[in-house]
Amino acid sequence: MPIECKVARVGDMHYNRALRVYQQTDGDMVVVIEQGGEQIGGIDTGNPSDRVAQVEFCVSGGRSRRTHAALHALMEAMLEDNRLNPIHPQE
Numbered sequence: 001m002p003i004e005c006k007v008a009r010v011g012d013m014h015y016n017r018a019l020r021v022y023q024q025t026d027g028d029m030v031v032v033i034e035q036g037g038e039q040i041g042g043i044d045t046g047n048p049s050d051r052v053a054q055v056e057f058c059v060s061g062g063r064s065r066r067t068h069a070a071l072h073a074l075m076e077a078m079l080e081d082n083r084l085n086p087i088h089p090q091e
Helices: 065-084
Strands: 003-010 018-025 029-035 055-057
Touching: 003 065, 018 065, 029 065, 055 065
Parallel strands: none
Antiparallel strands: 003 018, 018 029, 029 055
């Protein structure tokens, strides 16, 4: 699915790990954990048995309406934190 908006924020304790939040063009929200700029566990192939650090929350038929809304708020907070206090990852 094409991505409409994405933001990442480096953690406070490990400067090579980051939380990334994507909003897809259909409105779904995806949360990913990265280390060294790469998604932990590799790319999600859609196979439920894949061991990847990625979770998707859907708009249409989704069961987590409040979580979806909170991820929108998280994305805005991360954008603002990155603007006011940028942290650059260390490899």
